[in-house]
Amino acid sequence: MPELPEVETVMRGLRACLEGRVIARAVANRPDLRWALPEGLARRLTGARVASFRRRGKYILMRLAGGSSVLLHLGMSGRIVVGRLRPNQPTLHEHLVLETEDGARVGLIDPRRFGSIDLVETAAEDAHRLLAGLGPEPLSDAFTPAVLSRALAGKRTPIKAALLDQGVVAGLGNIYVCEALFRAGLSPRRSSHTVPGRRATRLVPAIKATLTEAIAAGGSSLRDYVQPDGELGYFQHAWKVYDHEGEPCERCPGAPCRGIVRIVQSGRSTFYCPRTQR
């Protein structure tokens, strides 16, 4: 589920409850998620002080005082829950639990186990094999129309597929690609090589605005990013095209608009308005 805005919101929630704290207890409930967990993960976390957090694409990095960092990806179904579990609250699929000295409890739940956890030297974070190939951060100044244009030049794949490629830009997923293309008025079917130039100049601000608004929705609707049930990072979305097949598009009220359609591109659902997205 989580794309950049959700990962950002989860990271802020983790920061609120873990930064500066000492992990008194760590329990790994299975030896692997997508891949084997690092050797001795729970042991290495126990007693460590959490120094800081950062996000890179859809990855969360939790830096420990000793010079190593935990690299976390939530995959498709990863969630973080904080606080004491209610007596009947199921702990099924809770693969990792952290408890701090001051009583906070953080659990990682991931039924599908597409998520991953690794340890990496803090000084070499960006050289990790999972981070080395990532494209620019979409919300940074490094992500410009010129940079995107260069990444798309010569590509024959549909722009939808190119934006899902984490090497082109890091952090977009199926939902926010659909939303950003709608905002930019670009068809998801358009060949990538036709985007550089004027269209990239529209697309980059559309991506930034889409992500920024989603993050703001996450931060503003929660107190310290924690919901009553203890889950971090999920919030009411206001998607304009994603999962709105057959509904009228807000860009063409009263117009001869067939509404939002769903197509399949490289096996994934795409939603768009064929009249306003060209």
Place this chain on the structure above:
DNA sequence: CAAGAATCCTGTCAGC
């Protein structure tokens, strides 16, 4: 070499 398909898992939901 680039692009699309298959794949890893489990949960949910529509349809019969």
Place this chain on the structure above:
DNA sequence: TGCTGACAGGATTCTT
């Protein structure tokens, strides 16, 4: 109600 199949927001690995 219960079963079955399709599908799900990711990203690597395999195949064409």
